[in-house]
Amino acid sequence: MxxxxxxxxxxxxxxxxxxxxxxxxxxxxxxxxxxxxxxxxxxxxxxxxxxxxxxxxxxxxxxxxxxxxxxxxxxxxxxxxQFRHTGVFVHADAGIERPEDLRGKIVGTPEWQLTAGVWIRGMLADQYGVPVDSVSYRTGGQETPGRIEKAAVDLGGAADLQPISEGETLSGMLADGRIDALQSPRVPSSFVPGGPVRRLFADPVAAEKQYFSETGIFxxxxxxxxxxxxxxxxxxxxxxxxxxxxxxxxxxxxxxxxxxxxxxxxxxxxxxxxxxxxxxxxxxxxxxxxxxxxxxxxxxxxxxxxxxxxxxxxxxxxxxxxxxxxxxx
The missing domain is CATH 3.40.190.10 (Periplasmic binding protein-like II)
Known part of the structure; x- marks a missing residue:
């Protein structure tokens, strides 16, 4: 056979x-x-x-x-x-010292439907009091312009979600402060030693261990x-x-x-x-x-x-x- x-x-x-x-x-x-x-x-x-x-x-x-x-x-x-506390990056001058400081900020994400993004937004809401609708989101290519959602997304106005301008990248916009933060499964190229971009969690491994001890979720x-x-x-x-x-x-x-x-x-x-x-x-x-x-x-x-x-x-x-x-x- x-x-x-x-x-x-x-x-x-x-x-x-x-x-x-x-x-x-x-x-x-x-x-x-x-x-x-x-x-x-x-x-x-x-x-x-x-x-x-x-x-x-x-x-x-x-x-x-x-x-x-x-x-x-x-x-x-x-x-x-994968734990995703390592996937939140902020501009050093955006005034974001704690997760709670993301409220009212402009945050990039390559696609709204990314699994990593779903986990990050949910974790920030549940663990740190950052409701999904308290943030404005911008979507687009992280390193190369032109990325679009793999399937259409309609939030019905439940959150401020807009694409970035043609020719722009999220990594570049984070580097010069035109967005305050980035939530992404990949490390942006603008995250370099001594540069203007840093991780939200100074010790993400410790934060991830605490998250697991509180939730039991990997x-x-x-x-x-x-x-x-x-x-x-x-x-x-x-x-x-x-x-x-x-x-x-x-x-x-x-x-x-x-x-x-x-x-x-x-x-x-x-x-x-x-x-x-x-x-x-x-x-x-x-x-x-x-x-x-x-x-x-x-x-x-x-x-x-x-x-x-x-x-x-x-x-x-x-x-x-x-x-x-x-x-x-």
């Missing part, structure tokens, strides 16, 4: 590398693994449905469910998780989606892919803890891993639904509250049921 040939567009991660290298094979599937930058993968999948399987922004996926007959179905596999950024036509024709692929991706993550975790020779160029990799396990738990990068109910529920509340979904979804609505069964068999 021939195996199903699927193209999987995803970043180059330790937790998926076994699938890219073919050392772990999903049952019944031959994967053509494309290592692509996340922005390219998201844009091509959202606009053109180019791949049968792809990594996708959690926010973009949830937004796609609003369209009726969603073109994708997700697996409870989280290729990216934010989810990306999921893996299967194009719906592929899923409907071969529903078994959801479980097959989920099982293989879970095995790949487990293998990567074992290899990460090999102290004989560091796998990555980070001097304190092993102590850092041990600290993460101590603070966040042994399976801190957990896949599945049950282990992540609180995190997903919080994100869905933020997503709806920020005008990105017409109704507030429940976590159980996000994933293929066959994929969820992969964790109980």
């Amino acid at each position: 021939s195996r199903l040939r699927l193209t999987f567009a995803c970043g180059d991660y330790d937790r998926t590398r076994a699938l890219a290298e073919g050392t772990i094979l999903p049952d019944g599937i031959d994967l053509n693994y494309l290592r692509l930058p996340v922005e390219e993968t998201f844009f091509r999948m959202m606009r053109h449905r180019e791949f049968e399987v792809a990594e996708m922004s959690l926010s973009s996926y949830v937004k796609s469910l609003d369209s009726g007959g969603s073109p994708f179905v997700a697996l409870p596999v989280y290729t990216s998780r 934010p989810i950024m990306h999921v893996v989606v299967v194009r719906r036509d592929v899923y409907e024709a071969n529903r078994w692929v959801a479980q097959s892919l989920t099982k293989a991706l879970t095995l790949a993550k487990q293998q990567a975790m074992v290899e990460l803890y090999d102290s004989s020779a560091l796998r990555f160029m980070l001097p304190w990799l092993i102590p850092g891993l041990e600290e993460a396990r101590s603070l966040l738990g042994e399976d801190y990068w957990s896949y599945g639904l049950e282990q992540n109910i609180d995190t997903l529920t919080t994100f869905l509340r933020y997503h709806h509250g920020q005008g990105l979904s017409r109704r507030r979804l429940d976590p159980e609505e996000l994933f293929a049921p066959e994929a969820l069964e992969a964790f109980v068999i």
Whole structure:
């Protein structure tokens, strides 16, 4: 019996590398693994449905469910998780010393629907008393002019959201003080030692540890989606892919803890891993639904509250049921 040939567009991660290298094979599937930058993968999948399987922004996926007959179905596999306190930058002369000082300021964000932005805005509202509508937002390219939203966003006037002028970049506007702050998953080029741009949180790692101790949330950024036509024709692929991706993550975790020779160029990799396990738990990068109910529920509340979904979804609505069964068999 021939195996199903699927193209999987995803970043180059330790937790998926076994699938890219073919050392772990999903049952019944031959994967053509494309290592692509996340922005390219998201844009091509959202606009053109180019791949049968792809990594996708959690926010973009949830937004796609609003369209009726969603073109994708997700697996409870989280290729990216990251605390985002490091992603808030301010101009040194904007008078922003504390998170609360963001109220009334002009803040850039590359796209309103970015998952990182959803988490940052929600975290600032919940933890620091900065309501989403207390800030004016400007969208556009961070380093290159002309970036637009991957899908249309209509906030109905719930927040002041406007694009920047043609030819401008958010990084440049932050550098010269024409915006007061930037919320972004990427470090802006204007953030340089001794320059006019600094992080909002002087010790973001300490702030992120405190956030986790208070909320128990390790934010989810990306999921893996299967194009719906592929899923409907071969529903078994959801479980097959989920099982293989879970095995790949487990293998990567074992290899990460090999102290004989560091796998990555980070001097304190092993102590850092041990600290993460101590603070966040042994399976801190957990896949599945049950282990992540609180995190997903919080994100869905933020997503709806920020005008990105017409109704507030429940976590159980996000994933293929066959994929969820992969964790109980």
